[in-house]
Amino acid sequence: xxxVEQSLLLFVMMLSAFAxxxxxxxxxxxxxxxxxxYQKYTDQGDFDRAAPEAKAAYKMGQQIFGLEHQNxxxxxxxxxxxxxxxxxxxxxxxxxxxxxxxxxxxxGKDSTELIPVLMDLGHVSAQAYRPTSQIKHYNRAxxxxxxxxxxxxxxxxxxxLEAGVGLLEKAQTPDAEIYLQDAYRILRxxxxxxxxxxxxxxxxxxxxxxxxxxxxxxxxxxxxxLKTFEDADRPSTQIEMSTHxxxxxxxxxxxxxxxxTAHCLAVGRMTPIIADQEYLPLFKKTPKYPLxxxxxxxxxxxxxxxxxxxxxxxxxxxxxxSKGNKGFESAAIEAAKAFRFAPRFVEGAPVATGNVxxxxxxxxxx
Numbered sequence: 001x002x003x004v005e006q007s008l009l010l011f012v013m014m015l016s017a018f019a020x021x022x023x024x025x026x027x028x029x030x031x032x033x034x035x036x037x038y039q040k041y042t043d044q045g046d047f048d049r050a051a052p053e054a055k056a057a058y059k060m061g062q063q064i065f066g067l068e069h070q071n072x073x074x075x076x077x078x079x080x081x082x083x084x085x086x087x088x089x090x091x092x093x094x095x096x097x098x099x100x101x102x103x104x105x106x107x108g109k110d111s112t113e114l115i116p117v118l119m120d121l122g123h124v125s126a127q128a129y130r131p132t133s134q135i136k137h138y139n140r141a142x143x144x145x146x147x148x149x150x151x152x153x154x155x156x157x158x159x160x161l162e163a164g165v166g167l168l169e170k171a172q173t174p175d176a177e178i179y180l181q182d183a184y185r186i187l188r189x190x191x192x193x194x195x196x197x198x199x200x201x202x203x204x205x206x207x208x209x210x211x212x213x214x215x216x217x218x219x220x221x222x223x224x225x226l227k228t229f230e231d232a233d234r235p236s237t238q239i240e241m242s243t244h245x246x247x248x249x250x251x252x253x254x255x256x257x258x259x260x261t262a263h264c265l266a267v268g269r270m271t272p273i274i275a276d277q278e279y280l281p282l283f284k285k286t287p288k289y290p291l292x293x294x295x296x297x298x299x300x301x302x303x304x305x306x307x308x309x310x311x312x313x314x315x316x317x318x319x320x321x322s323k324g325n326k327g328f329e330s331a332a333i334e335a336a337k338a339f340r341f342a343p344r345f346v347e348g349a350p351v352a353t354g355n356v357x358x359x360x361x362x363x364x365x366x
Contacts, residue, residue, distance in 0.1 A: 062075075070107070073105075076095060076098055076102050081120065089124050100114065114141070118141035119141050122141070126170030161179070161187070161204065168180070174212075183205075184205050187201045199224070199227070206221035206225065245342075260312075260340055261312065264282060265350060268342035273345075279308075284339045289362060290325060300323040301323050305318055306356055306358070308356055314356075328360070
């Protein structure tokens with residue numbers, strides 16, 4: 001749910017006591033109604049309706065409180081966060097820049113209150129493979145954290161983790177590595193190896209290592225993460241399941257299919273069977289494009305049917321339908337054999353699943 005500035009909430013509750021601050025022409029009742037509507041839609045998760053109310057409250061707040069008041073800064077931030085929720089990145093970036101200036105005026109340029117604004121501004125500044133602006137805002141936030149909490153503090157570690165994930169997911173850049181490494185090192189030292197937050201840092205670092213094909217390091221960090229997530233006394237979590245799935249990918253990439261099996265079974269055990277839900281692989285290979293078909297410019301597709309055994313291996317793949325070059329069929333079959341699935345569980349035991357279909361498409365780049 002979108003964050004709401006607590007200082008503003010407190011102020012709204014006491015708004016009548018501050019009426020003397022208001023411009024004579026300002027309509028306090030209209031402001032209270034608008035802000036209440038924003039809160040209601042935010043609580044409901046209806047950000048398409050919350051965003052216009054946040055904008056209107058911000059405009060009214062400028063007149064009521066003035067441009068240098070903390071509440072005006074908070075109203076601007078709420079509007080920017082609402083825009084993020086509805087994925088209006090360009091407008092959100094503009095408003096968050098405005099918010100940053102308001103926060104600097106209200107709190108000072110070296111204040112810790114700037115940190116969340118800078119982090120969110122970094123997120124909305126992301127461009128694929130162009131991390132300069134993103135890094136600039138993250139580094140300023142981390143600098144404030146260093147000055148106020150220390151570079152080996154939990155706060156710094158959490159911010160470094162947030163920055164690393166932002167760079168990994170949004171900018172898709174190798175610059176994520178140093179932030180993720182710092183986060184894991186700091187959080188492990190401060191919180192311990194068994195803390196969930198440390199586990200999340202290990203998991204995110206492993207994702208980067210998989211992308212770099214550093215499978216040995218990724219395995220170590222995924223196994224470390226898994227230790228923090230597995231707990232027989234509580235329900236399985238999505239990140240625990242994801243960690244098992246990433247381990248399947250690591251072991252299949254390194255030719256250790258038997259090691260992958262335990263993690264296929266773990267995911268299957270955690271996954272409820274939902275009727276008509278598509279049965280998706282945990283690991284898959286892209287078929288090799290036949291050189292003869294590629295040379296001739298041939299394109300096409302192959303529909304393959306197979307079963308999945310109780311360990312998640314593909315069995316008895318066969319072509320159901322083929323379009324294009326005949327060589328596509330053998331390429332599709334070989335690719336299907338490499339797939340791994342989470343086996344379905346019935347009454348606590350893994351079972352084979354028949355009549356699983358997968359379409360393989362062969363397209364040449366434009």
